[in-house]
Amino acid sequence: MSPSSTWKDYRRKVSGALADQRLREVLGRFAGDYARSREEVFRGVDFSRLRDEVSEIKDRALDDNARLLRRFASEAGKRGAEVILARDAAEAREAILRTARENEVRSAVKSKSMTAEEIALNPALEAAGIKVTETDLGEFLIQLRGEAPSHMVLPAIHLSRFQAAQSFREAGIPGAEGSVENLVRAARRRLRPLFFQADMGITGANFLLASSGAVGVCSNEGNARLCLSLPRVNVILAGLDKLLDGPEDCLPILELLARSATGQRINGYVTWTAGALPAAPADGKRRILKIIILDNGRGALLKDPATRPILRCLRCGACANVCPVYRLVGGHVMGDVYIGAVGLVLSRYLNGSDRSPVLQDNCLACGACREVCPAKCDPLRAILEVRRRGRESGGGSPGLELFSLVLPRRPLFRGLLRLARGLQAPYAFGGGIRHLPLAFARDGGLRSLPALAEKTFSEILPSLELVGAGRISCAVFSGCAHEFVLPGELAAGVRLLSRAGVQVLHPRKQGCCGLPAAALGLEGAARAAARQNVDAFRGVDCDYLTSLCPSCASYMREEYPRFFADDPERLEIWSALSRKIIDFGSLLLREGNLRGELFVRGGERAAYHSPCHLRLGLKAGASHVDLIELAAAYLRTPLENACCGFGGCFSLKFPEESRAMAEEKLADYQRRGAAVVVSDCPGCVMRLRGAAREMGRPLRVEHTAVFLESRLKKTP
Amino acid sequence: MEERRGVAEERGGGVEERRSEKTRELVRLFKSRAREAGAVVVEPGKLDGALAYALDLVLAREAAGVFAEAKEGGDPSSLVFLDLKPEDEPERRREMFASKGIRVAEEGLRKCAGGIDLAFTGCALGIAESGSVLIETRTEDLRLATMLADLHAVRLPKSLLARDLSALPPRLRRELFHSGSFVSLVTGPSRTADVERVLTLGVHGPLELHVLLTEE
Known part of the structure; x- marks a missing residue:
């Protein structure tokens, strides 16, 4: 399939999911419920310590993977199991089919296994004439319907009880109507005899313990235990990333797995079993246990330091549960076999390298996944890494190359944008333009940009009459949005600072922070941008370094050190500067010398939009609503922390998703009676303002700086 | 009461008391988490209690007309394991159930595809923080009983309670x-939330889990 047809197909899937109102409702409710139960179940639990432990345990086991595999095979072998290492999906399928043939298997029961999905086991077994029954309720349901799982833990989350009952009726399973309980009982009655009749039981595993050759399996329903206990032939299938040393390695994982997955304290059943179970007294035949350990791309991920942390993944699904994109479109779009943020990466690397080349673009880079991951996989970093490699291996376009050429060259960038500003007039409408004549990239690149301002911030700056030497000084990083598109916001911000006696320094040679380039996978351009900015700020003597764009600030703080790994001089300069980074709102609260009596206080109600990169990236903003309260009545709203859908290039690549996220927020703000929405990020402001205009909502959207500065009492 | 314990500890004695206070606290935590x-x-006293x-559980089900379905051989009367x-005087205990017309399965649980009404088992440990019991099953019959029973009653002597x-x-x-x-760490009855995230008990394993905290 050509990349563009893949891209088109994917966009069609996105549109289809967005149009499914019921799915949107289910996922929206789930996101809210999950956030509440997660908060509840983590109360009094030291999440940060436990996830440090989990990631250390997983890292240690990954370091030692080869030895653990040998030990596991030997210990399991001593206990009557046969261990088979499968290099890829085909080998794993063949090993299972061979086992089935050798033991005259005609039917199999399965308990939930994402790894079995990964190797497409069911179709292979069915082609060999073996009847397979999924026994996990959700998996059973989607098997009846011929669908794929849409969540790693709740595979049938996309279905309603009515759809489920109808599928049961069509399959001739009686008594499923009326309530979820009836449905569950009907499944119990149908499935119980199948465990007894099946010749083979197939399960996944959460732990492979090398010290004893034991396998650990977590479930809630209890079906895995029945699958392991009743059939005479047992197959356990697991990735080689599941190898650990001893039972103590399971503990922190158990503390976090169910809490992260479903908001439970612990899974209902955690079973450890070592070796083949003894023969059943009735038939006296030896029980067969085959443990298939799957590589299928994991070995390559393991050897690569950049992708290796992703192998810590526990498959809890938390990264899907908090993902704004997942919440909107569900797992049939947000993933392939594996779902959620980690799924975007695993789907790319497992099963050969050509799969799912466009999935990774469907990410806002908000960082919510990074916050909740119990194994510190940092899926976001891995997604960006996949994009980077995609570009390197020829996945870019001429437009992207032009972009990467222009971005770090400030005069060229500025000149081209000036040219664009001149040419855009015929295309501009209502402050936003659809198609900039300067098309950096056609397919999936930057197809539209907001209207450029008459004058850039740098051009306005001399007319602002700021204080000279102040009691303290603050260097300002303007960022592209404020330099070229919304310079008035930054001007309002620096006037507020200057009013409070803060000396504002704005080094001329600064350029784009490099985040858009990094997000597009343009590593070279991102590195050049980082160098340029460090050079621009070299020697600037300041108490603070601030930006009115938390995306720039969090990106620079987080990512710049990586670019200077082999450049100790810039690294040192940056380390010193980086410690001075503070977001604009926090700086105002600390140094702004603001009091309520300075403001004209209207009766209007002002809601807040918390930018992801402020809250999750800079870990700030918890008390920024205090700034709103200086000049208006602050209105707390439940979607305050929900992503606006901007995500930089994301909003250009997935305009429908982006708009849907913004609309959901705006509808809620308006319903609750807000007149103005205040936020701390120019990207969020543009996204929300644009959506409000498109939808004809009478909401004003203002950056905190403008909101405050425009409400200051005029001094006589 | 509080005061007296304080005094005892100050005197440097009260090891027993401290131990029993620790047990009481673990019992409280276990109960709430489970x-x-x-x-x-429940706290039914000793083995007799x-x-x-357990017997009362079965009799109450019978009175309500509830039985495990489709038993081997078609005998509908209650079946327990x-x-x-x-050292538990198994003969006498079985007789206690048999005298009420309840059948006691001693082996061959593999024949009980329709399930059994109740399994009464012990456990190796109780974990207070998670409200779990650790069940080690060396025989197939015991293992299957814990999975196939409609009701699972687990006897957990308080001395086997651990914190975490x-x-x-x-x-x-x-x-x-x-x-x-x-070996299974069991927390609550079998459950699913796969349909509309509605928590529903008893999808594959026991419909009810009763933990009987005993004094011995």
């Missing part, structure tokens, strides 16, 4: 040394 997970927790409680050690999961590894290491070992 109940959160959907288990029923625990078995009487009792996991008793030789850190009590597991020593037991696991010992048990997993043997081939064919099968």
Whole structure:
């Protein structure tokens, strides 16, 4: 399939999911419920310590993977199991089919296994004439319907009880109507005899313990235990990333797995079993246990330091549960076999390298996944890494190359944008333009940009009459949005600072922070941008370094050190500067010398939009609503922390998703009676303002700086 | 009461008291966490009380006309499995159930595809923080009984209560040394939330889990 047809197909899937109102409702409710139960179940639990432990345990086991595999095979072998290492999906399928043939298997029961999905086991077994029954309720349901799982833990989350009952009726399973309980009982009655009749039981595993050759399996329903206990032939299938040393390695994982997955304290059943179970007294035949350990791309991920942390993944699904994109479109779009943020990466690397080349673009880079991951996989970093490699291996376009050429060259960038500003007039409408004549990239690149301002911030700056030497000084990083598109916001911000006696320094040679380039996978351009900015700020003597764009600030703080790994001089300069980074709102609260009596206080109600990169990236903003309260009545709203859908290039690549996220927020703000929405990020402001205009909502959207500065009492 | 304990500890004595206070606290924690997970927790005294409680569970089901479905051989009367050690006077205990017309399965649970009404078992440990019991099953009959029973009554002597999961590894290491070992940490009855995230109990395993905290 050509990349563009893949891209088109994917966009069609996105549109289809967005149009499914019921799915949107289910996922929206789930996101809210999950956030509440997660908060509840983590109360009094030291999440940060436990996830440090989990990631250390997983890292240690990954370091030692080869030895653990040998030990596991030997210990399991001593206990009557046969261990088979499968290099890829085909080998794993063949090993299972061979086992089935050798033991005259005609039917199999399965308990939930994402790894079995990964190797497409069911179709292979069915082609060999073996009847397979999924026994996990959700998996059973989607098997009846011929669908794929849409969540790693709740595979049938996309279905309603009515759809489920109808599928049961069509399959001739009686008594499923009326309530979820009836449905569950009907499944119990149908499935119980199948465990007894099946010749083979197939399960996944959460732990492979090398010290004893034991396998650990977590479930809630209890079906895995029945699958392991009743059939005479047992197959356990697991990735080689599941190898650990001893039972103590399971503990922190158990503390976090169910809490992260479903908001439970612990899974209902955690079973450890070592070796083949003894023969059943009735038939006296030896029980067969085959443990298939799957590589299928994991070995390559393991050897690569950049992708290796992703192998810590526990498959809890938390990264899907908090993902704004997942919440909107569900797992049939947000993933392939594996779902959620980690799924975007695993789907790319497992099963050969050509799969799912466009999935990774469907990410806002908000960082919510990074916050909740119990194994510190940092899926976001891995997604960006996949994009980077995609570009390197020829996945870019001429437009992207032009972009990467222009971005770090400030005069060229500025000149081209000036040219664009001149040419855009015929295309501009209502402050936003659809198609900039300067098309950096056609397919999936930057197809539209907001209207450029008459004058850039740098051009306005001399007319602002700021204080000279102040009691303290603050260097300002303007960022592209404020330099070229919304310079008035930054001007309002620096006037507020200057009013409070803060000396504002704005080094001329600064350029784009490099985040858009990094997000597009343009590593070279991102590195050049980082160098340029460090050079621009070299020697600037300041108490603070601030930006009115938390995306720039969090990106620079987080990512710049990586670019200077082999450049100790810039690294040192940056380390010193980086410690001075503070977001604009926090700086105002600390140094702004603001009091309520300075403001004209209207009766209007002002809601807040918390930018992801402020809250999750800079870990700030918890008390920024205090700034709103200086000049208006602050209105707390439940979607305050929900992503606006901007995500930089994301909003250009997935305009429908982006708009849907913004609309959901705006509808809620308006319903609750807000007149103005205040936020701390120019990207969020543009996204929300644009959506409000498109939808004809009478909401004003203002950056905190403008909101405050425009409400200051005029001094006589 | 509070005051007296304080004094005893100050005197440097009260080791027993401190131990029993620790046990009481673990019992409190265990009860609240196990109940959160959907288990029923009672304190029926000693083994006698625990078995009487289990018997009452079966009799109450019978009175309500509830029986495990489709039993082997078509006999609809209640069927239970009792996991008793030789020192528990198993004969006398079985007779207690049989005298009420309740059948006691001693082996061949593999024939009970329709399920059994109640399994009465012991356990190796209780974990207070998670409200869990650790069940080691060396025989197939015991193992299947814990999965196939509609009601699972687990006898947990208070002396086997541990605070947290850190009590597991020593037991696991010992048990997993043997081939064919099968150990389950069980928290609450079988459950699913796969349909509309509605929590529903008893999808594959026991519909109810009763933990009987005993004094011995």
